[in-house]
Structures are given as structure tokens and as C-alpha cells.
Amino acid sequence: QSVLTQPPSASGTPGQRVTISCSGSSSNIGSNYVSWYQQLPGTAPKLLIYRNNQRPSGVPDRFSGSKSGTSASLAISGLRSEDEADYYCAAWDDSLSGWVFGGGTKLTVL
Amino acid sequence: EVQVVESGGGLVQPGRSLRLSCAASGFTFDDYAMHWVRQAPGKGLEWVSGISWNSGGTGYADSVKGRFTISRDNAKNSLYLQMNSLRAEDTAFYYCAKDNHPYYYDSSAYWDYWGQGTLVTVSS
Numbered sequence: 001q002s003v004l005t006q007p008p009s010a011s012g013t014p015g016q017r018v019t020i021s022c023s024g025s026s027s028n029i030g031s032n033y034v035s036w037y038q039q040l041p042g043t044a045p046k047l048l049i050y051r052n053n054q055r056p057s058g059v060p061d062r063f064s065g066s067k068s069g070t071s072a073s074l075a076i077s078g079l080r081s082e083d084e085a086d087y088y089c090a091a092w093d094d095s096l097s098g099w100v101f102g103g104g105t106k107l108t109v110l
Numbered sequence: 111e112v113q114v115v116e117s118g119g120g121l122v123q124p125g126r127s128l129r130l131s132c133a134a135s136g137f138t139f140d141d142y143a144m145h146w147v148r149q150a151p152g153k154g155l156e157w158v159s160g161i162s163w164n165s166g167g168t169g170y171a172d173s174v175k176g177r178f179t180i181s182r183d184n185a186k187n188s189l190y191l192q193m194n195s196l197r198a199e200d201t202a203f204y205y206c207a208k209d210n211h212p213y214y215y216d217s218s219a220y221w222d223y224w225g226q227g228t229l230v231t232v233s234s
Contacts, residue, residue: 002154031217032217032218033217033218033220035220035221037155037221039155043226044205044224044225044226044227045147045155045205045221045224046224047220047221047222050210050220050222051218051220056222086154088154088155090155090157090220091217092215092216092217092219094217096172097169097215098157098169098170098171098172099145099157099160100157101154101155101156101157102154103154104154104155
């Protein structure tokens with residue numbers, strides 16, 4: 001059972017907009033930044049979003065992040081087949097004094 | 111080009127020890143905290159341990175506390191994970207990840223570079 005809660009799966013057709021949620025508590029998302037990671041099949045995770053809504057250079061602006069209260073969301077617009085991957089949220093947890101992840105969401109492009 | 115490369119994985123019996131290494135290049139290693147994150151086959155990511163830039167602070171997941179020890183050698187641009195009393199549930203890919211801050215507990219931090227991982231299999 002992960003500390004942060006994500007839906008196990010999401011899907012969309014090419015060109016659509018999909019969102020992936022990440023729910024936490026006051027000790028993690030509620031008081032700290034959220035980052036998102038993309039893991040393509042058979043590869044290492046890659047930073048996608050940091051500090052709730054910032055994109056590293058090289059990440060397309062189709063990817064965006066937001067946070068409200070104890071929840072965060074990752075939105076992908078103009079969905080493409082190469083976006084098919086697992087997506088993870090992460091945050092520091094003040095109560096655990098450690099980093100926590102969501103269980104991951106497998107995105108399927110239909 | 112920033113690179114982090116893990117090594118040291120393999121098959122080990124329950125109760126035995128193993129030491130993982132991570133060789134870093136392409137950035138000023140002693141400016142940043144470093145972490146180990148693991149992923150059991152077919153499962154999600156789990157933070158294992160982090161260490162601040164000067165080894166002045168270390169943190170561990172409850173699942174490995176007391177069994178694993180993280181360390182670094184800034185002169186060698188290397189990160190290590192000493193794993194003792196290994197259990198079947200420690201079987202996973204272990205990733206070395208670079209932090210973008212000097213302190214592993216900085217809540218505004220994130221992992222901007224990851225290695226390809228090294229597989230640790232604990233089985234008799």
C-alpha cells in the first residue's frame with residue numbers, strides 16, 4: 001500500500017487530454033512539493049514535472065502539473081503513442097521523514 | 111553529459127550481504143545529495159535511502175532501516191549501498207538517482223538523473 005494514491009490505470013486516444021491524480025495527506029502533498037516521473041517500458045524513470053508544475057528542459061509543454069490541498073494532478077494533452085508509460089508521483093513526507101511515491105499509473109494510448 | 115552507473119547486483123542467498131556501487135560523472139558530485147530507489151519486478155517505485163552532499167545526513171525507508179547503509183566517497187565520485195540480512199522482499203532493480211539539492215531531506219528537491227539500475231535477486 002503506497003502512501004500516495006494513484007489510479008492503477010488510465011487511457012486515452014491520440015490527441016486527447018488525460019489527467020492522472022495523486023492523493024496524499026497534510027504530511028506530504030499538503031505541505032511539500034510534488035514531482036512526477038515517467039517510466040517507459042524497460043527503462044529507468046525520468047523526471048517529468050518538479051515543484052508541482054515546473055517542466056525540466058526537454059519535456060514537451062503537453063505535460064503539465066498542478067496541486068491543490070492534499071492532491072496533485074498530471075495532465076497530458078495532445079496524447080501520443082509514445083506517451084504510453086507508467087507515471088509516478090513523489091513527495092517528501094514530514095511524518096515519515098522520508099520520500100514517498102504513488103503506486104504508479106499505467107497509461108495506455110488506445 | 112551527466113551519467114550515473116550502478117553495479118554490484120546479482121543473486122544472493124537470504125541472510126547474506128551485498129554492496130551496490132554507483133559511479134557518477136558529468137557533474138560536481140559533492141554538490142548534490144544522492145539516493146537509492148528500488149523497484150521490485152512488475153511493481154512500483156520505492157525510495158530506499160538518501161545521503162546529503164557531505165555525508166552529514168542519511169535517511170532510510172522503514173523497510174530497510176537497520177539493515178542497509180548508504181555511503182559516498184566524494185573523492186571517487188561514488189555512491190554505495192551496503193545491504194545486510196537480505197530478504198526475498200529486497201529483490202528488485204536498484205536505481206541510483208541524483209538529487210538537485212545538497213540535502214537529501216529538502217522537500218523541494220527532485221531526482222533529475224537516474225541510472226539504468228542493477229538487479230538484486232535474493233533467493234536460495
